[in-house]
């Protein structure tokens with residue numbers, strides 16, 4: 056059966072490079088099944104323009120189906136703040152492919168500078184944490200056996216930004232999604248009351264949204280394991296990558312930033328039984 060991958064926030068930056076390198080690496084591995092990759096974006100026009108640009112960029116490599124290869128690139132609109140687009144995505148994937156094999160949750164936002172108040176926290180969480188959580192709720196159930204779910208987290212969301220007591224709560228193996236949401240709300244409330252620092256939270260809405268994404272990854276990994284599903288669930292940091300989000304001083308190219316997520320999507324030695332729920336950096340398991 057043909058394989059299907061979906062990368063969110065792929066009209067630019069690391070997401071665009073993930074789609075490109077997934078196509079290149081998949082071809083290099085000489086897998087026999089064809090692969091359809093959905094370059095997903097919240098803005099239809101930006102997404103379709105990027106799709107055309109990538110098809111042009113890959114033309115000389117002759118890896119796309121139009122040129123005799125076995126990779127197809129398509130656009131799909133998903134906005135992490137619009138649940139209807141997630142429901143539509145699920146329906147379209149089921150109707151056109153009967154499921155999904157690789158989901159890379161890459162889309163995210165970050166406020167520039169040191170903006171920090173409860174509205175900044177809520178806006179950041181709405182996309183990065185709740186948006187990712189909702190899309191996982193829609194699409195994880197349709198990921199097929201041997202499939203992969205990769206959440207792009209960040210070293211900015213390392214456990215070290217929390218007090219030891221809070222870090223223990225986020226790493227508790229009994230934590231479930233409701234418990235995680237309660238912890239994320241506790242942070243929001245503390246910011247609203249002005250008590251976040253004394254309670255052991257950081258002054259960092261983006262970092263906290265990524266703490267949530269990594270904790271969510273561990274919870275989903277435990278869930279698929281307990282359901283006996285053969286799906287690899289991983290969180291990773293792409294490194295410090297030159298994009299609109301990180302700025303021009305960052306050290307890595309977008310192709311370098313795509314390395315770990317593409318590795319997690321395609322590497323056959325990385326398996327759920329041994330690796331589910333890990334946090335990865337530079338294609339290796341890293342400390343969260």
Ligand SMILES: NC(=O)c1ccc[n+]([C@@H]2O[C@H](COP(=O)([O-])OP(=O)(O)OC[C@H]3O[C@@H](n4cnc5c(N)ncnc54)[C@H](OP(=O)(O)O)[C@@H]3O)[C@@H](O)[C@H]2O)c1
Nearest residue numbers: 064068069097134135161162163209295296298299300301
């Ligand atoms: N760059 C780094 O150094 C770095 C380091 C660690 C982790 N990361 C993570 O890597 C991922 C990619 O970041 P990047 O640096 O490539 O950032 P970027 O260039 O700013 O790209 C972010 C992408 O996410 C999309 N997006 C934002 N809000 C969205 C929403 N509500 N729904 C759907 N898509 C949305 C953006 O779409 P628009 O173009 O429409 O805004 C864009 O396509 C993010 O998860 C980021 O947190 C980056």
